[in-house]
Amino acid sequence: MAAQRGDENAFAALVERHWPQMVGLARSMVGDAEAEDAAQEGFVTAWRKLRDLRDPDAFRAWISRAIVRSCWRRSRRRPTSVPLELVAELENPGAGEAGAMLDVERLLRMLAPRQRAVMHLTVVAGMSDREIGEVLEIDAASVRAHRRRARDRLRSVLGADGR
Amino acid sequence: MPDELERFDDALRDLACRPPRTSPAEAARAVAGAIRADRRRWTTRFSALAAAAAVVLALSATLLWQPGRRPEPVAVAGHAASTGLGEGVVLMWLDEETPLYMTFQLPGNGAPGNGATP
Numbered sequence: 472m473a474a475q476r477g478d479e480n481a482f483a484a485l486v487e488r489h490w491p492q493m494v495g496l497a498r499s500m501v502g503d504a505e506a507e508d509a510a511q512e513g514f515v516t517a518w519r520k521l522r523d524l525r526d527p528d529a530f531r532a533w534i535s536r537a538i539v540r541s542c543w544r545r546s547r548r549r550p551t552s553v554p555l556e557l558v559a560e561l562e563n564p565g566a567g568e569a570g571a572m573l574d575v576e577r578l579l580r581m582l583a584p585r586q587r588a589v590m591h592l593t594v595v596a597g598m599s600d601r602e603i604g605e606v607l608e609i610d611a612a613s614v615r616a617h618r619r620r621a622r623d624r625l626r627s628v629l630g631a632d633g634r
Numbered sequence: 635m636p637d638e639l640e641r642f643d644d645a646l647r648d649l650a651c652r653p654p655r656t657s658p659a660e661a662a663r664a665v666a667g668a669i670r671a672d673r674r675r676w677t678t679r680f681s682a683l684a685a686a687a688a689v690v691l692a693l694s695a696t697l698l699w700q701p702g703r704r705p706e707p708v709a710v711a712g713h714a715a716s717t718g719l720g721e722g723v724v725l726m727w728l729d730e731e732t733p734l735y736m737t738f739q740l741p742g743n744g745a746p747g748n749g750a751t752p
Binding site for chain 2: 479482483484486487488490491494495496498499503506507510511514515518519573575576578579590591594595622625626629630
């Protein structure tokens with residue numbers, strides 16, 4: 472791959488091609504406000520490590536991993552706890568915007584970072600458990616476990632919301 | 635309940651598929667700029683580190699390296715005279731304070747055990 476030989480234009484073309492999907496992934500991970508910064512940071516880190524990519528055909532999974540890591544770094548820098556008023560709002564229909572329309576960003580913040588990634592890669596990217604496992608460097612069984620826990624969490628919050 | 639989870643999935647798709655504020659072309663330019671800035675930052679850091687290492691090396695060399703102290707030239711003859719060296723005795727100074735006396739004798743001239751051949 473030309474980008475691996477240091478061709479910046481080739482890498483710019485890759486950024487252009489994957490930018491919308493990677494911003495989408497970052498949005499699911501860190502929210503809309505920080506998504507583009509996180510995605511850019513992920514691409515810059517990826518450029519530095521591009522020589523580590525063995526199979527150029529696996530670029531999509533590889534760049535997804537770089538973006539996920541960049542989002543994790545950002546999540547670690549910020550407090551990850553969910554504010555109590557947010558939980559109360561989600562569990563109390565009509566108290567906030569969550570009553571009428573799903574505030575998906577807020578719901579995502581109630582999930583662990585890895586669960587958010589699994590949910591995005593399953594629901595939005597349509598990846599198989601094996602592919603998700605490759606992105607997150609875990610096995611397929613762990614992917615299923617993360618998804619199950621995420622669904623349980625959402626079910627409990629949305630169940631309370633819908634009551 | 636499944637409806638709620640489906641609503642969540644739909645909302646997640648909507649969120650993730652919303653077009654980014656920055657267009658792909660702009661993003662590619664921004665990433666290229668960030669890469670160049672990153673490279674400059676690394677180069678600057680590396681240069682600073684190399685300069686610091688060179689300074690440390692130079693300082694260490696200056697502090698640790700001392701030219702070998704050589705004894706002052708000794709007036710051997712005069713010294714020999716003053717210390718009353720006998721015939722066949724050679725005095726060498728290993729340094730300013732360490733003399734080394736060596737005695738030479740012709741075979742048969744000395745007592746046994748003094749270098750004479752049996």
